[in-house]
Amino acid sequence: MEFRFTEEQQMIRETAASFFADCSTSAAVREAMVTERGYDLSLWQQICDDLYLHAITLPESLGGMGLGYVELVAVMEQMGRYLVCSPYFATVCQAVPALQRAGSEEQSAPWLERILGGETATLAWIGQEQPGCDAVTATFEPVEGGYRLSGDYHLVVDGHSADILVLVARQPGTTGRDGVSLFVVDASALVNTNAIERQWTPTLDQTRHLGRIRIDSLLLPVDACLGEYGQSGAVLEQVLQLATVALAAEQMGAAQQVQDLAVQYTKEREQFGRPIASFQAIKHKAADMMLRTEVARSACYYAACIADEAWQRRAMAAELPEAAAIAKSYCSEACFRNAGEALQMHGGVGFTWEYDVHLYFKRAKASELMLGTASEHRETLAKLLLDVDQPDKGAAA
Amino acid sequence: MKLSFSAEDERFRTEVADWLAANLTGEFAQLKLRGGPGDEHSFPEERKRWEQRLAEGGWTCVGWPPEHGGRGCSIEQQVIFFEEYARAGAPGRVGHIGEGLAGPTIIAFGTPEQQAKYLPGILSGTELWCQGYSEPGAGSDLANVKTKARFDAERNKWIINGQKVWTSLAHESDYCFVIARTDPESVGHKGLGFFLVKMEQPGVEVRPIEQITGTSEFNEVFFDDVECDAGDIVGEPGDGWKVAMGLLGFERGVSTLGQQMQFQNELDEVIRIARENGKDRDPAIRQRIAQAHAKLKIMRYNSLRMLSGQSGSDGSLQGEALIYKLFWSTWHRSLGELAIDICGQQGQLLTAAPYELTRLQSLFLFVRSDTIYGGSNQIQRNIIAERGLQMPREPKWH
Numbered sequence: 084m085e086f087r088f089t090e091e092q093q094m095i096r097e098t099a100a101s102f103f104a105d106c107s108t109s110a111a112v113r114e115a116m117v118t119e120r121g122y123d124l125s126l127w128q129q130i131c132d133d134l135y136l137h138a139i140t141l142p143e144s145l146g147g148m149g150l151g152y153v154e155l156v157a158v159m160e161q162m163g164r165y166l167v168c169s170p171y172f173a174t175v176c177q178a179v180p181a182l183q184r185a186g187s188e189e190q191s192a193p194w195l196e197r198i199l200g201g202e203t204a205t206l207a208w209i210g211q212e213q214p215g216c217d218a219v220t221a222t223f224e225p226v227e228g229g230y231r232l233s234g235d236y237h238l239v240v241d242g243h244s245a246d247i248l249v250l251v252a253r254q255p256g257t258t259g260r261d262g263v264s265l266f267v268v269d270a271s272a273l274v275n276t277n278a279i280e281r282q283w284t285p286t287l288d289q290t291r292h293l294g295r296i297r298i299d300s301l302l303l304p305v306d307a308c309l310g311e312y313g314q315s316g317a318v319l320e321q322v323l324q325l326a327t328v329a330l331a332a333e334q335m336g337a338a339q340q341v342q343d344l345a346v347q348y349t350k351e352r353e354q355f356g357r358p359i360a361s362f363q364a365i366k367h368k369a370a371d372m373m374l375r376t377e378v379a380r381s382a383c384y385y386a387a388c389i390a391d392e393a394w395q396r397r398a399m400a401a402e403l404p405e406a407a408a409i410a411k412s413y414c415s416e417a418c419f420r421n422a423g424e425a426l427q428m429h430g431g432v433g434f435t436w437e438y439d440v441h442l443y444f445k446r447a448k449a450s451e452l453m454l455g456t457a458s459e460h461r462e463t464l465a466k467l468l469l470d471v472d473q474p475d476k477g478a479a480a
Numbered sequence: 481m482k483l484s485f486s487a488e489d490e491r492f493r494t495e496v497a498d499w500l501a502a503n504l505t506g507e508f509a510q511l512k513l514r515g516g517p518g519d520e521h522s523f524p525e526e527r528k529r530w531e532q533r534l535a536e537g538g539w540t541c542v543g544w545p546p547e548h549g550g551r552g553c554s555i556e557q558q559v560i561f562f563e564e565y566a567r568a569g570a571p572g573r574v575g576h577i578g579e580g581l582a583g584p585t586i587i588a589f590g591t592p593e594q595q596a597k598y599l600p601g602i603l604s605g606t607e608l609w610c611q612g613y614s615e616p617g618a619g620s621d622l623a624n625v626k627t628k629a630r631f632d633a634e635r636n637k638w639i640i641n642g643q644k645v646w647t648s649l650a651h652e653s654d655y656c657f658v659i660a661r662t663d664p665e666s667v668g669h670k671g672l673g674f675f676l677v678k679m680e681q682p683g684v685e686v687r688p689i690e691q692i693t694g695t696s697e698f699n700e701v702f703f704d705d706v707e708c709d710a711g712d713i714v715g716e717p718g719d720g721w722k723v724a725m726g727l728l729g730f731e732r733g734v735s736t737l738g739q740q741m742q743f744q745n746e747l748d749e750v751i752r753i754a755r756e757n758g759k760d761r762d763p764a765i766r767q768r769i770a771q772a773h774a775k776l777k778i779m780r781y782n783s784l785r786m787l788s789g790q791s792g793s794d795g796s797l798q799g800e801a802l803i804y805k806l807f808w809s810t811w812h813r814s815l816g817e818l819a820i821d822i823c824g825q826q827g828q829l830l831t832a833a834p835y836e837l838t839r840l841q842s843l844f845l846f847v848r849s850d851t852i853y854g855g856s857n858q859i860q861r862n863i864i865a866e867r868g869l870q871m872p873r874e875p876k877w878h
Contacts, residue, residue, distance in 0.1 A: 085481060085482050085788055086481055086483065086781075086784040086785055086787070086788040087481060087785070087788040087789060088481060089481070092481070153481045346869050346871065349871070350871065350872075357872075357875070358872060360871040360872055361871070361872040361873070361874060361875065362874075363858075363861075363862065363874060365871075366861065366862060366865035366866070366869075366871050367858070367861040367862075367865070369864075369865050369869050369871060370803075370806070370860070370861035370862075370864035370865045370868070370869070371861070373799065373802075373803060373864050373865075373868050373869060374803040374806055374807055374864065376799075377782070377799045377800045377802075377803045378775075378778055378782060378803065378807060380785075380799075380800070381778050381781040381782035381784075381785050381800060382774075382777075382778045382781060384481065384781070384785065385483075385777075385778075385781035385784070387481070388481050388482065388483045389483075391481075392483075397484075398484070399483060399484070405777075408774075409774040409777055409778060412770075412771075412774055413774060413775070413778060458767060461766070461767050461770035461771055461774065462763075462766065462767070462770065463770075464770035464773055464774055465760075465766035465767070465769060465770040468751060468769060468770065468773055469751065469754070469755060469760040469766065469769065
C-alpha cells in the first residue's frame, strides 16, 4: 500500500501545474470564455502536441500513454486550479472511457486514434435531468443496414463544438439500464444533413460551454453501435462514475485555488491598521477552507485509486460507485463553500467582475450541479447502506 | 499510488484475525465494542487483563522498534492490525496513553535508564499511564502551567507541587507524565520540565470529575510535595515544552485508525437502529447517515495519506495532519446528534434511574468534549491558520 504519488505521477502533476499557470491566465480565460467555442484552440493543441496530456489514458498500442486515473486526476486537479477552458473534460474524461468501455478494441481504435490526433469528442446522454441511465430519453430502433436514432440532448459539455459525438439512446419502452446503447458518430460528416442540429446554450458559468443536440431520425451504420446492442446501461453508469471522479478532482483543485487566492488577499488587505488575515474571524474561515480542501483531496486521491482499479479491471473496481459518490458529494460542497467564503473574504472586490473569484464561484456551482448533486450522491450512498440486506456489523454486541 | 496489500501483509492480516478470534472469548467476550472515550469507565479490571493478554500475544506496541521490545511492524501492518482489531470488535485500549504517547516520548528523548525502567511495563500491559498537561489556568493556553518542580539536592529528588485537570484514566494509572515549571521565574513555554511521576505515593490525590454524563473518566490530580527521582526528568530542565511538543509529532495517523474503529462501531449501531425503527425511510435522516458514512470513509483515507506522507523531521505537520483533529471532532459531534435524533422521543428514556444512560445517549453527551479537549476547535483553527496558512498571529493583549 502506498497512498501517495509516485515520482512519475508527481512529475505529470507539476508539469500540468506550471503549464496551466502560464497559459490559463485570467486574461486567457476571459478571452476564451466569451467565444462561442468556449476555449482557445491553440491551447488545446498545446495540451495535445506539447504535453500529450490528452493521451494519458489512451492505450499504448495506439500510441497513447496507457496510464490510469491517478494520473488523470492529477491533471484534472490542476485544470480546476487554473480554471482551464478546454475540451479536455468532455473528450478525455467522458468520451474516451465511453469509447473504450462500450466498444470492442477494433471498434474504438479508429476513434481513439482521431482523438490522439487532436480531435475533440463528447458524450451526450441527458434527455431529462435524472441520475444515471434514467436521464436517457433518446431512442433508437434497428432498420435495414443499421439504426435510426432520435433524441433531444441537453447540457452536453462542448456538445455544440465536439468533432466526435458519443450518443446514448435506448430502445423504445425501456427504462433504467435496460435497452441502453452507445453510438459513435463523426459530427463533421453530418454538417449538411437535416437530421442533426447543434447549438451553444450560454450558461451562468462561462468557463465550460454546454450545447444542445437535436437529432431527428438519424440513420447510423451497424458499426456505429458500440458493444452489444441494448446492453450498455451498466457501461454508461461506470463511464459516468469515472467522469464523476475526474470532475471531483477538478473541484478539489478549484477549492485549493480559491483558498490560496483568499488567504493571499487577506494578508495584503489592511483595515484597522493591520492585515485582515490577523483577525480570528478571518483566520477561522481560512482554516475551515483548508480543512475542506484537504479532506476533499483525501477523498479524491482515494477515488482516483479506485477509478484506476476499475479502469484496469482489477479487484477493487466494485468500490467505484461508492468512492465516486463520496468524492463528488464532498468535493461539490467543499468547492462551492470555499468559493463562497473566498468571495466574502475579498469583501467588495469579490463582488466585482474584475476579480476572478466570481469565475470560480460560478464554475463551482455549475460543477456541483453536473453529474449529480451532493445530496443525490448521498442518496446513492444511503441506498448502498440502508436498502440492501446486509448483515449489520454493529449487531454483534 | 496503490491501495492493495502484499501477500505477506495479507498473511499478517490472517494472523491478527485468527489471534483475536481465539482470544476474544471467555471473560473477554463481554468486552466486545466496549471501552474507549465515553465508555472508559466500563470493565476497567477486565480491560487491564485484556492488555496483558494482548502483550502475551505480542500485540502491544506493534509499531515500536524491535530494539525497544516492539513488534517493529511496518506502517501497512499497523494499518492492518487496527483494521482487524476493529473488525473483531475488540475493546478500547486502556494502555493507549503509555503505548502511543509516554513510550514513544521515552524512546525518542529518554535516557537508557528511563527506557529500561518504563518501557517493559508498557509492553507487558501491566503499567498504565496518564497525561498531566492541562491545569485550571492552562487549558487552551497550555504553556501557562503553574505546577512547580523544585530540585532538592539533598534528597536528589524533584519535588512537585500543583494541580492538573482533565486527566483521563488517572485513577487507573501507575504513572503520569507531567509538565511542570522548573524555573519559578519563567513564563510561557520556557523553563518547563517533563517528569515521569509515580502515582501511588503520598501527596498524589486523584479526584474524579463528575461529567455531563453523570459518570467520571476525567479527574483532577493534586500534587502536594510529590517526589520524582532525579533520573525521572526527560530531557534537561527547561526542555519540557520541546519534549511535550515532540510528543505531538508521534501522532502520525496510525492510532487515528484505532480511533476510527470505535467510530465505525458507533455508526453501525446508529444504522442498525435506524433500520430497525424505520427512521431509515426519512429522507433527511438518510442524508445525514450517508454524510456520516462518507466522512468517516474519508477520515480513513486522510489517515492513509498521513501514513504514506514523509513525516517532517522537524516535526512539521502536513496539511492533512493539521486538519485531522478539527475534522474528526466535528464529525463525531454530528454523529452524537444523529444518534439521538434517530431514536426519536424514545431516545429520552434512560436505561435506569438515577442516571444510567444508553450507549447512544452517552455518545450524544460525551462527544461534546471532543471539540474542547486536546486543543478546542477554536485553537485548532488558529493552529491551522498560523502553521498551515502562515497567517499572522493575533496581536498580544496587554
